[in-house]
Amino acid sequence: MTKTIGLLVMAYGTPYKESDIEPYYTDIRHGKQPSDAELQDLKDRYQFIGGLSPLAGTTNRQAEALRDALNEAYDEVQFKLYIGLKHISPFIEDAVQSMHEDGIDEAVTVVLAPHYSSFSVGSYNTRAQQEADKYGIQFKHVAHYYQQPKFIQYWTEKINETLTKIPHEEHDETVLVVSAHSLPKGLIEKNNDPYPNELHHTAQLLEEQSDIIHVAEGWQSEGNTGTPWLGPDVQDLTKSLYETYGYKHFIYTPVGFVCEHLEVLFDNDYECKVVCDELGVNYYRPSMPNTDPLFIGAIVDEVKNVY
Known part of the structure; x- marks a missing residue:
């Protein structure tokens, strides 16, 4: 019998449209609104690279590729994907709440960052864990995968x-x-x-x-x-x-x-x-990993170490 567990993929997040830029930047600054000059500087950077970052779409594709690769690698476990973002909806807490609503009681968490730091990966995991503790969801955290x-x-x-x-x-x-x-x-x-x-x-x-x-x-x-x-x-x-x-x-x-x-x-x-x-x-500057099978495979191999 196949067991369904959660796969929580966490990432930084990025504005989906121009009107998202100010609330997104405010969230990064812990609720402190940017000045007009700071906001314009960020808008100019986005404009320079084509209007907005391609990050949102890539994050979704990476998460889906990881889910599919894990479901291929595991016989008796089915991974159900949830995406949680640090600075924009769907926030990490929203993703964990969705897990609870779906009856998930066990999950693996992965941050789309290869190296561990308490400031980045550690903070994502802490937020996820605090929310999971409210519902009794058991988490296994992937700390890093740069060494894979x-x-x-x-x-x-x-x-x-x-x-x-x-x-x-x-x-x-x-x-x-x-x-x-x-x-x-x-x-x-x-x-x-x-x-x-x-x-x-x-x-x-x-x-x-x-x-x-x-x-x-x-x-x-x-x-x-x-x-x-x-x-x-x-x-x-x-x-x-x-x-x-x-x-x-x-x-x-x-x-x-x-x-x-x-x-x-x-x-x-x-x-x-x-x-x-x-x-x-x-x-x-060589192309970035994106959804390359080697990159996705490295995370799968690290998930095998924790689950």
Whole structure:
């Protein structure tokens, strides 16, 4: 007999239409409304990448692909999908409530972020758990999956594909910039958070398994809080790498993200490319995992570790 359990896939969320931008931004700022200038800056960024982020549609496709892959991988368990978002409807709490209404008493949770930090994955899981506790739903949480062989294989293949576009004799003048979303340094230190080490481990695995010679680690998309965040920022890193080593080719792999969205399409494809253009060097950014079977397979393999 097949048992039905919940699959709660959690992600950051993004505005669905322009009128969503202000309430979405206000939620990110813990209820504090952005100034007109701050709001306009965000609207301009969305406009630059085509009006709105493709994140909403990609999140749905990733979640559905994961559900389908899990249902193929398990014989006696049927996974029923629920999507919960951090900053816009359907919120995480709404998804857990829907589970309860459907009679689900057991579920696996996955955040669409490969590395664990208490600030990101930990906060999603806490919100989900607090809501689940009201209904007695038992959760198994996936903490991370960056270390899964299929995840590393995905990025290794993308790096090697990109290297084929660069003359072989210039591979020694090429650098891989491995990055993730920056977080406040104080929070990382206070919680003894594994996040920076997990990014470092990712960079090591990619250096070992791909054909790249030079690797650097950076951070991107830091918030404007007036407090120190993890660095160096990828733009500053690009300049310092060029000044120190004179690299001609820069390959950016924002491995802390799992699809094309604002942080990648603007912070990498625009801001980092501007720096590369100013320096007269070549900018490369392989495609993101999205619904690639290797990426989805990496999460399936991690789910098998917890359930």
